Amino acid sequence: MCAICGCSGTLIAKKRPARGEGALTFRLPQTSKSDDPEQVDKVQLRVIQVERDLLAKNNDYADINRQNLRERGIFALNLVSSPGSGKTSLLVKTIVALNGELPLAVIEGDQQTEHDAERIRVAGAKAVQINTGRGCHLDAQRVGQAMAQLDLQHDSLLLIENVGNLVCPAGFDLGEAHKVVILSVTEGEDKPLKYPDMFCAADLMLLNKCDLLPYLDFDADLAIEYAQRVNPKLQVIRISAKSGEGMSAWLAWLKAGCATASDA
């Protein structure tokens, strides 16, 4: 359970709100000992206020990151998914496929261990690992600190792998240009309907592990239909970090984004 974002309540996250609005609405579980409805309302309002303050603070740091990235023409992506969908495998494959064509750096987010950052370094890119402890998402302040540590190059690519969690990272802006959601074919077609906030917040979905489709009952067309029902503007690339299927479309998308960021 997340000790930071309060996801012990029911979380409803939308796109990043205007300043002063709450992005997240929490319905508290009915655990209050008070029978007085006024008292219960007061507690709920206080929790909502705390959450708004927390998100407003995060948004301030995200704005600083975004400005910093814009000034240096850096294209930054926030990769979000359930644990084990293949985020790090896709990053490793991407680094190898780019073979130095684009300067890039990686920020890794996990509750514990340095494993993913080590995999990225072995693949040949600079990486900083953030361990969130009990937290279940990256926040913009820690990402800003990691950016400073990485000494990012102008006109480069910054790939941020968020903590594996299909809920909470949707509500936290890190200053990225886009959220990229990874759904793997072993997770079931209905995940976009069950966890719509993440698919709403993303601009691109990578449907990963497509090499496994011949062995599964997973209906890829249906999964994509569900994702685009939740977010009609969502772009989709079918991909496999193992076989390399879809890598050329993904690399073309990355290069187009980098070109736009460096021209801006």
Ligand SMILES: Nc1nc2c(ncn2[C@@H]2O[C@H](COP(=O)(O)OP(=O)(O)OP(=O)(O)O)[C@@H](O)[C@H]2O)c(=O)[nH]1
């Ligand atoms: N068959 C197949 N396996 C894959 C593919 N991509 C990743 N995997 C496997 O999926 C498992 C998890 O991959 P990771 O890259 O560690 O996934 P992750 O999303 O980074 O995981 P967390 O960081 O723990 O959330 C590993 O055993 C990978 O080898 C793929 O395209 N096809």
Ligand SMILES: [Mg+2]
């Ligand atoms: Mg990983």
